[in-house]
Amino acid sequence: MEALLSLAFDNLSSYDGPKIKKGLKQVEGLLAPICLASAKTKKKQAALDDEHMQQKQKSTPKTLEELTDDPAFFEFFKLQEGFEWNIAQRLLDTLDRLLSRGSDGQNDLLIMSTLDLTQGVLLLHPPSKVLFAREKYMNLLLDLLEPVNCPAIQSATLLTLVVALIDTPQNTRSFESLDGLLTVTSIFKSRSTSREVKLKLVEFLYFYLMPETPSIPRADVRDSMPAMLQRSPSKLAKAFGNAPSGRKRRSSDDEPDFTLSSEEKQALLGRYLHNVDDLVRDLTAHTPFGGVVC
Template structure:
């Protein structure tokens, strides 16, 4: 796995669109191998191949609850704890370089693909979300929500932004500090914003208004590694769940941040400064009418 990551990182650091695309495909292939099940019954596989000619049966997605039992996932998680092999960091660096290039069809597709891979990595390795407590990285999302960018980039950015904020109130505080709500609501109010993007913006606002839960106590590095690499499935599952819930205040982000959680009412008060009729969104959310089906 280290060899594959090393090759993909070399391609991602290139200035050539062709090499960047190859690096992104290699990362995508790795994530697909981790997430997709393989046929384990030879008889079933032989029967399927006979029925379909020479085409092997399609793989099926693994359940999230089963991932901790997979050796490939365990190895991937272990490597992501290291700065040298952290995929999210490399994708962020690639995204920064892509943003520095002239906007065109080829570059836009690479940006979208990079954003989609960041989503996948953040779901497979939740601790990488801590990177977005830093303003320099959160600002990338806000730059991508510029009205001049194509709707596909804006939509992909909103989904990746949600993934970066999941279970991490500190990241949400960074988003608020950088006037992220102003960026989002301004895009929503703009007449040039496509209908598809406006729908994604409404979904994001529903997500933002959800009440936050207090983060679990931070695990030490040694305790984290012990839980992840201890060899017993229940320990890994518990550690994985803790990582999805825990919150870390990253003092390297330019000083301590407000790590306090906020209720729906708190967020309603903040959002009301930028958008009218927020009360309607809140009532819809509490009645379970939002896109996430969340009730009170």
């Protein structure tokens, strides 16, 4: 896996569009087999299906329980602990370079592909979300939201931002401190913003107003478990009980999570948007996202 990542990272670090595209495909090719069920595991069932159903079966997503017993996922998760092999950081650095190249059709497609992959990596390895507590990377997402970018990029960025903020209050505080609320509400109020983006912005504001959880649920702290895994979801953590020790970090007891209530966030948002009460009433009445973000 290290050899495959090395090839992908070499291409992602290029300034040549085709090489960057190749690097993104290589990362996607590495992650897809981890996420998708093997046809062998469904061999008996596939034998009863027609050719169309067999093809569909090959792309069946794995369940969380299947991932915890998958050696490839185990290896992937361990590699993400180190700076050298962390995919999320490489993708964000690639985004930074792509953004500096200006806007054209091919570059926009590369940005959207990079954003899509970033979302997937953050979902597969939630501890990588800690990158967005850093000003550099949160500012990168805010820059991608600017109207100079096409609506498709703005929409993809909003989804990436949601993934980065879920169960990670420290990232939400970073978003707020960098005037993220001013950015999204200014775009929302602008007449030049497309209807598609405005709908995504309303969804984002609903999400922002949801109650916060203290952080990604963490497993029991053990010396035998890599430090970042101690913040991983408990259903995943059991897969790493015998993992070698990783680099040391301060425990979460030394890094308290600063959460805000929905009412406090409503007050913050009210500085920039006058109809926040309407959003809150709608949120209470219809409970989008099932009433929780998990």
